[in-house]
Amino acid sequence: MKLVCTGCGKTFPGKAILYRCPRCEALLEVRYPEKTFTQKRTWKGSGVWRYEPLLPTKPLVTLGEGNTGLHFCKNLPTLPFYVKHEGENPTGSFKDRGMTVGIAWAKKLGATTVACASTGNTSASLAAYAGRAGMRAIVLIPSGNVAMGKIAQAIVHGAKVIQIDGNFDDAMRLVQQTDAYLLNSINPFRLEGQKTLAFEVCETLGRAPDTLILPMGNAGNISAIWKGFKEWKAAGKISTLPKMIGVQAAGANPIVRTFRGQSNSCTVAKPDTVATAIRIGAPVNWTKAIAAIRESGGDAVTVTDREILAAQKILAQKEGLFVEPASAAPVAHLLKTKRRGRVVCVATGHGLKDPEVILRGKPKWVQIKPDLRSLQRVLR
Numbered sequence: 001m002k003l004v005c006t007g008c009g010k011t012f013p014g015k016a017i018l019y020r021c022p023r024c025e026a027l028l029e030v031r032y033p034e035k036t037f038t039q040k041r042t043w044k045g046s047g048v049w050r051y052e053p054l055l056p057t058k059p060l061v062t063l064g065e066g067n068t069g070l071h072f073c074k075n076l077p078t079l080p081f082y083v084k085h086e087g088e089n090p091t092g093s094f095k096d097r098g099m100t101v102g103i104a105w106a107k108k109l110g111a112t113t114v115a116c117a118s119t120g121n122t123s124a125s126l127a128a129y130a131g132r133a134g135m136r137a138i139v140l141i142p143s144g145n146v147a148m149g150k151i152a153q154a155i156v157h158g159a160k161v162i163q164i165d166g167n168f169d170d171a172m173r174l175v176q177q178t179d180a181y182l183l184n185s186i187n188p189f190r191l192e193g194q195k196t197l198a199f200e201v202c203e204t205l206g207r208a209p210d211t212l213i214l215p216m217g218n219a220g221n222i223s224a225i226w227k228g229f230k231e232w233k234a235a236g237k238i239s240t241l242p243k244m245i246g247v248q249a250a251g252a253n254p255i256v257r258t259f260r261g262q263s264n265s266c267t268v269a270k271p272d273t274v275a276t277a278i279r280i281g282a283p284v285n286w287t288k289a290i291a292a293i294r295e296s297g298g299d300a301v302t303v304t305d306r307e308i309l310a311a312q313k314i315l316a317q318k319e320g321l322f323v324e325p326a327s328a329a330p331v332a333h334l335l336k337t338k339r340r341g342r343v344v345c346v347a348t349g350h351g352l353k354d355p356e357v358i359l360r361g362k363p364k365w366v367q368i369k370p371d372l373r374s375l376q377r378v379l380r
């Protein structure tokens, strides 16, 4: 196993602590020898570590991540589709798939301090896994616009929580200047864990989906999952690949703009959206993400905050699935389009992460005196 530069192709030893190529600054990718995919393999157990033969390390720190439900949804005014509910992971988001592998790798390297910049879910996951591994966790969060549930998780799991007087992009710039082992999505080992979603979806469906739709923030997840589909095909487990559709919020859409040729820098100066998990103006993985979308014949699209909140509500009310706003973005897109075939929407995080978004505004329940007449009056 080695690290390969996605820009110039230069290779580095797997154990090198690098996040970017020293020669051309491009992102790195974990690559396995050809025989990894052609050898006969046994897949044991369920969840992320079922796929250990295609991962860089043994399971050193696990909380039982992965093996999330693939829910068939047919009650919405769209064609039927599936939701892969990543909110069912141990800390309530897909980040746990990556963190179990990333922390195991950190342990192998002998790291004692791990860090990330985060819109919330990465810090929650990092804090939990670092605690279990006996490591110090440092998380940098933007000022405001982080869901309360996520901060509470980082605190309770014992991370050092540092709020930056700036946005996510400022936090990201800063954390890269520390000496800690970084577990943001520029870490190629973390992405190895996240690719297992592709394996699980294919195993549950008995084939690859036709289309996979997911939200994009830093766009590590779409890059990781696309790598997963390609590796599952290389292993002879599927014969087709899905189209990858990346969804961004209209107020934080640098990848969509770049994909459509409206921007070269892939930045938005003042990102803003109710979907705080994807409120990112300078996505670090944008080159990988655009390559994945192009290679797959997919698309990069936007949805408005209003569409996101409407999708969150209808998914909860008609399908029993409570997802956070960012995770409702794929369904918001689906509600506007008629996508045929086997469509899988990735719900990246649980709705309980961000209850404030549901409760704000006018009161959502009625209060009555404790007598039957009052109750009958409100039920009429």
Ligand SMILES: Cc1ncc(COP(=O)(O)O)c(C=O)c1O
Residues within 6 Å of the ligand: 093, 119, 120, 121, 122, 185, 215, 216, 217, 218, 219, 220, 221, 222, 277, 278, 324, 326, 327, 348, 349
């Ligand atoms: C719930 C949720 N959805 C989507 C994303 C975006 O993932 P990525 O940055 O890998 O594109 C995040 C990242 O924080 C998230 O927490």
Ligand SMILES: [Zn+2]
Residues within 6 Å of the ligand: 005, 006, 007, 008, 009, 010, 021, 022, 023, 024, 025, 026
């Ligand atoms: Zn390079």
